[in-house]
Amino acid sequence: MKVVRTRAEVRAATAAAREAGHRVALVPTMGYLHEGHLSLVDRARARARCVALSIFVNPLQFGPAEDLDRYPRDLERDLALAEARGVDLVFAPSVAEMYPGGEPRISVVADPSLEDRLCGAARPGHFRGVLTVVAKLFGVFTPDVAVFGQKDLQQALLVRRMVADLDMPLEVDVAPIVREPDGLAMSSRNVYLSPEERARALALPRAVEAVRSLFASGETDGGVLRDAAWSTLAVPGVRVEYAEVVDPATLASVEHVFPGTVCAVAARVGSTRLIDNSIL
Numbered sequence: 001m002k003v004v005r006t007r008a009e010v011r012a013a014t015a016a017a018r019e020a021g022h023r024v025a026l027v028p029t030m031g032y033l034h035e036g037h038l039s040l041v042d043r044a045r046a047r048a049r050c051v052a053l054s055i056f057v058n059p060l061q062f063g064p065a066e067d068l069d070r071y072p073r074d075l076e077r078d079l080a081l082a083e084a085r086g087v088d089l090v091f092a093p094s095v096a097e098m099y100p101g102g103e104p105r106i107s108v109v110a111d112p113s114l115e116d117r118l119c120g121a122a123r124p125g126h127f128r129g130v131l132t133v134v135a136k137l138f139g140v141f142t143p144d145v146a147v148f149g150q151k152d153l154q155q156a157l158l159v160r161r162m163v164a165d166l167d168m169p170l171e172v173d174v175a176p177i178v179r180e181p182d183g184l185a186m187s188s189r190n191v192y193l194s195p196e197e198r199a200r201a202l203a204l205p206r207a208v209e210a211v212r213s214l215f216a217s218g219e220t221d222g223g224v225l226r227d228a229a230w231s232t233l234a235v236p237g238v239r240v241e242y243a244e245v246v247d248p249a250t251l252a253s254v255e256h257v258f259p260g261t262v263c264a265v266a267a268r269v270g271s272t273r274l275i276d277n278s279i280l
């Protein structure tokens with residue numbers, strides 16, 4: 001496994017892979033790797049001979065009151081996990097390497113019809129920050145395929161939209177959510193949770209599951225399904241940000257739920273913001 005810190009080294013490594021006739025797959029992450037990230041590596045491996053992983057905590061996607069400074073980081077551990085999973089190339093740049101022009105700045109807009117919904121409502125500018133760094137990574141790696149997780153469903157949708165709208169020559173693959181044995185979606189932020197908060201956090205997967213089972217039993221009224229999510233999330237110490245059933249293409253609330261409708265929830269447990277979702 002090759003570990004590089006500069007964009008020039010990435011370009012040299014991916015050019016060499018391509019010269020050898022290999023496809024390149026990219027898995028962008030903010031590090032502090034868990035099994036969810038590593039499942040993306042497995043999918044990347046199935047699609048390309050050269051699997052690249054980026055590890056970069058992108059300041060541009062954090063709001064001023066968010067957890068940029070305390071976001072968990074452990075590069076040594078990440079490198080060991082990546083190597084054990086068969087990653088070929090790791091790019092772990094500094095902020096100055098990613099944003100050499102000085103202060104990081106937004107250079108990509110997000111589809112305005114999608115960016116202010118769900119997570120975007122509480123995190124203004126977040127998705128422009130995400131798309132800017134993702135577009136930069138696509139420019140540096142020129143991957144044949146990039147793998148994202150359904151865990152961040154709105155992000156994956158916006159990346160797909162950007163790739164289509166800007167004619168970026170790559171395929172976007174979206175992988176299912178990997179969960180802990182008790183159902184909590186894996187997240188680097190789970191490390192923030194105290195044991196009590198960790199127990200309360202199960203309200204999120206339970207809310208999604210409650211909606212799934214109601215839908216499976218024939219309920220298609222969006223209001224009824226939303227109410228079920230809200231009431232499952234009504235746990236002391238859990239502050240709901242949204243609990244929605246939305247159209248998978250527009251993220252607009254739906255009144256009549258159909259197969260493919262997305263149930264998405266976000267809540268704060270203590271100071272930790274958690275999200276979950278399911279495609280019905």
Ligand code: AMP
Pocket residue numbers: 028029030031035036037039040147148149150151152175176177178179185186187188
């Ligand atoms: P992050 O490091 O949190 O920015 O996540 C990097 C990538 O891993 C994103 O595409 C996420 O959607 C994906 N990811 C994060 N958690 C999970 C999970 N539990 N299951 C599957 N993919 C995930």
